[in-house]
Amino acid sequence: MRVGLVINPVAGMGGSVGLKGTDGPDAVSQALSLGAVPLAESRVVRALRMLNSLRDSIEWIAPKGPMGGDALAAANQTTVKLITELEPSAEATQHSAQAMVDDGVDLIVFAGGDGTARDIASVVGWKIPVLGVPCGVKMHSGVFAITPEAAGRLLANLVKAAPRATEYRHAEIMDIDEAALRNGHLNARLYGYVNVPHMRRLIQNAKATPQVQDETLLDMLGHEVAGELQPDVTYLVGPGTTAKRPLDALGLPSELLGLDVLRDGEILASDATSAQALTVAGEGPLHIICGVTGGQGFVFGRGNQQIGPEAIDRCWPDCVTILASAEKLAALAPPELVVDTGDPALDSRLRGYTRVRTAPRRSMMMRLI
Amino acid sequence: MRKDSELREFHAAAWDEPVVMELGRSGARGQIFPAPEAEVTKTVGNAASLIPDGMARNDAPELPELTEFEVQRHYLHLSQQVLGMMGISLFGTCTMKYNSKMVEQLINRPELAETHPLQHPDALQGTMQIIYDLDLMLRSLSGMQRFVFQAGGGADAAYTMAAVARAYWQERGELDTRDEVITSVQAHPCNPATSAAAGFKVISLPLEENGYPSLQALKAAVSERTALLMINNPDDMGIYNPEIKEWVKAVKEIGGLCFYDHANFNGVMGKLSARELGFDACMFMLHKTFGGPKGGGGPAVGAFGCSDELVPYLPAPVIAKDGERYFPDFDRPKSCGKIREFWGNVPIVVRAYAWVRAMGAQGIDLASDISVVTNNYMDKKLGEIRGLEKSHPDFPKWRMEMTRWGLGPMQQDTGVGTVAAANRMADFGIDPWWMSHEPWVVPEPFTPEAGELWSKEDIDQWVAAVQRISDEAYSEPETVLNAPHNQPIARVKGDWMEDPDQWAMTWRAYVRKHLDAAPGSGAGTVDAIVADPENRG
Known part of the structure; x- marks a missing residue:
């Protein structure tokens, strides 16, 4: 197995000194002047220790120095290819990721937070699966293992397991505007999706039956929702792979990260703003189709601000269709969904319980706060 | 004398037993019957002629040929290689009970x-x-x-x-x-x-x-x-x-x-x-x-x-x-x-x-009391073991007859999760525990249920096994992660069960997919799988 490793050496340094992140050179020097110490490398070494018995099974490719090579050497890993050492930066991360894509690696392991994840995703896209060693202050994206050790174990299992035991699933790349966060505003955006490896549980148990894959169920759900669409109704289809399933089912193009406006089988606006969508809809009936962000359970206000409070107010509750896999909902602890529409009065009207559709003819009743 | 809470050591029989289709030799028979008397044959004809043409098969079935004694020995060996459902099987959600032989x-x-x-x-x-x-x-x-x-x-x-x-x-x-x-x-x-x-x-x-x-x-x-x-x-x-x-x-x-x-x-x-x-x-x-x-x-x-x-x-x-x-x-x-x-x-x-x-109304009433008391006794003891966590830990009241537990902390600390721990249970002659129905609302779940059958000594044995696994997880996790060690076969190749090109529900399918596919190589034969040292306990 050939694996790329990219470390953002300054990731996570902001946390210990009270900064919200280290995006950009100014924040890095501010963190250093406040006494922050680099910790990404030691966390990567922790992950790599889980691979001790598999040393010869992985061919590593990494940048020289602090962006990867040093950690591999510290963990006694065999490195087959080193990329030229670069001054750590977003561009350097992207450059390294591109070199790994060109090399045809099987997987890219990176260490950092949401900013690093964005840099990697912008280059890699769907091409190669990605796994994050959690090092950042902000980690809203779904690419991170719970701990460095967990990342190492997952990697060890990937090396050992039969390929059939590994599934890949879509993970959201989210990031927060750090400057706004330092001023007390939480403003998260959905930047894209990558494939992450996921170990299927191989439970050999009397009662365990093979599960229909989430992907298949969501695909079927997309067809079900597509079949329910009514004439003359304007549908605002929010960002995200799940929300777009009905459009996929209809064979319509969609803007993964944007708001699509659909009426009578036609996309009337793509990557629209809230105002544009409402203009297209006019006074006619309106209906929202949206997803749920993984990990945090946001229905409105993270990654789909384009929908806007006015449209939500018009549609809630009868003309909002929320789609999410049962597994995504089960992973929410506590089991609740969150809204932050930007309009506190609307937020309080939304609170209570709402249905989330999880598969054809299946739904879950979720608490909304 | 052994204390009740002391964990008893165990090792299963390992017979290196071939499957029955690979046993025996041509001509071996369980019983050899005398030829029918001439008068019988004369009256009813020979046996083959009694089967209507439309029902008679063209080829003889491929059956193993063994003596009666060899058949008995084979199935005795197989029975010795399983836990026999008579161990301490606290298989939650299933309420395992002894089945009275008198009623059988x-x-x-x-x-x-x-x-x-x-x-x-x-x-x-x-x-x-x-x-x-x-x-x-x-x-x-x-x-x-x-x-x-x-x-x-x-x-x-x-x-x-x-x-x-x-x-x-x-x-x-x-x-x-x-x-x-x-x-x-x-x-x-x-x-x-x-x-x-x-x-x-x-x-x-x-x-x-x-x-x-x-x-x-x-x-x-x-x-x-x-x-x-x-x-x-x-x-x-x-x-x-x-x-x-x-x-x-x-x-x-x-x-x-x-x-x-x-x-x-x-x-x-x-x-x-x-x-x-x-x-x-x-x-x-x-x-x-x-x-x-x-x-x-x-x-x-x-x-x-x-x-x-x-x-x-x-x-x-x-x-x-x-x-x-x-x-x-x-x-x-x-x-x-x-x-x-x-x-x-x-x-x-x-x-x-x-x-x-047999139970009567009073017996049934008492049995539910015992089930709940036993579970709470077990909960108390499990709660003292490192790496375990109970579902809804802040819920203040007693649990009923079972409790959803999890190895989430242990898995994060040591990599030992519920599948590995369940495999290790078998090393003590204890049935691997029941984990959880889907979805897993508690990470790395297991769900013991003692019911009214098992004695305090049995419960203590079971908890002692969990304690041992926790100790091992934190000191020598590989022991748990590579379990079982005391069973005839350590690991079944699980990926086969999910691969239509590999799985075989019948001997015929097995021959077609594995033996015919790799003639003479020996790889993938039953012998090769069972005898592979990495698969042995």
Whole structure:
């Protein structure tokens, strides 16, 4: 197995000194002047220790120095290819990721937070699966293992397991505007999706039956929702792979990260703003189709601000269709969904319980706060 | 002398036993019969000529050829390589009970074993009396009006409920609008599955902070479309939902039906009545709670009982009594139809009847007390072991007959999760534990349930094994991660089971996919798999 490793050496340094992140050179020097110490490398070494018995099974490719090579050497890993050492930066991360894509690696392991994840995703896209060693202050994206050790174990299992035991699933790349966060505003955006490896549980148990894959169920759900669409109704289809399933089912193009406006089988606006969508809809009936962000359970206000409070107010509750896999909902602890529409009065009207559709003819009743 | 809490060491027999198709030699026979006398042959012809041409096969079957002694030895070896379901099997959600050998003798008697439901009813009066009387006993445990035993298991009984509800709403002309079933994510997965199979839409409620779904969530889900509520109480968390009467009320107010899935009956048996709580129907697992065996996926019986109002919709026949005579009543025009052939698995009904008669009302009441006390004793001891966590740890009350535990902290600290730990349990001669139904609401779950069978010494042994696994996880995790070590085969190649090109349900398929595919290489043969040192304990 050939694996790329990219470390953002300054990731996570902001946390210990009270900064919200280290995006950009100014924040890095501010963190250093406040006494922050680099910790990404030691966390990567922790992950790599889980691979001790598999040393010869992985061919590593990494940048020289602090962006990867040093950690591999510290963990006694065999490195087959080193990329030229670069001054750590977003561009350097992207450059390294591109070199790994060109090399045809099987997987890219990176260490950092949401900013690093964005840099990697912008280059890699769907091409190669990605796994994050959690090092950042902000980690809203779904690419991170719970701990460095967990990342190492997952990697060890990937090396050992039969390929059939590994599934890949879509993970959201989210990031927060750090400057706004330092001023007390939480403003998260959905930047894209990558494939992450996921170990299927191989439970050999009397009662365990093979599960229909989430992907298949969501695909079927997309067809079900597509079949329910009514004439003359304007549908605002929010960002995200799940929300777009009905459009996929209809064979319509969609803007993964944007708001699509659909009426009578036609996309009337793509990557629209809230105002544009409402203009297209006019006074006619309106209906929202949206997803749920993984990990945090946001229905409105993270990654789909384009929908806007006015449209939500018009549609809630009868003309909002929320789609999410049962597994995504089960992973929410506590089991609740969150809204932050930007309009506190609307937020309080939304609170209570709402249905989330999880598969054809299946739904879950979720608490909304 | 050994202390009770001291973990006993164990090693399974490892016979390196080939499969039966690879044993024996050409010409070996179990019995050699004398040739028929000439007069017999003359009268009836030879045996082959008695088989009609259309029924005779062209090729002889490929059967193994062994002596009777070799066959016995082979199956003795195989039996020695399994745990035999006589270990300490705290297999939660399944309520494992000892199956009395006396009752096994009874159900094998010809009065039962050699009868058939198509016999004349006059020749089945005793069997029908037992079925009828067990119906009466279950009525007194539930307050329901009538039980049927057709369903071949718990899921089949849940399906019976869905079919009865469908017939009920159909008769009222409301089936088109009453099309939703409400259940919880921790109700047995057969509840949503069977409702969906019967054509209903399913709304699931998540568990909230108290360990059960909230009344508010239920009320938000209930509407004029609600056909049926299907719920367990307690469910596998072992937490009793104290608001259950209000749940039933909320559903009944809009005319919906309420079904109490008694899969987790052991902690409440004798203590409550489904009908008094307002439920319209309930289900008991005769192969679990009522002492029937439950190995090998059956036979089993899900006893389905319901109120007066639903009795007309029950699957036919029901065993009825006319004066002194019992008869199978097929004349049920509103019946939902057949759920399963004939009357269900009658031998299990007889075992359950024997169990109830042996326990008596007081015994059943005491058994539920013991189940709950034992579980809480076990909870206390498990709570002292590093790396374990209980579901809903802040829930202040005692658990019922089982508790959902997890190895989340241990998995994060050491990499040892519930699958590895379950494998390691087998090294102590203890059946690997039951983990959890899907979805896993607690990471790395396991769900022990002691019931009334196991002694304090058994429980202590079981907990001592968990303690050992925790100690190993934190000091030598590889021991657990590579378990089992004391079993004849360490690991089955699990990926084969998911690969149509590899799996083989029959010897013929095995020969085709593995032996013919790699002639002469030896790789992939049974020998190669079993003898591979990496696969050996």
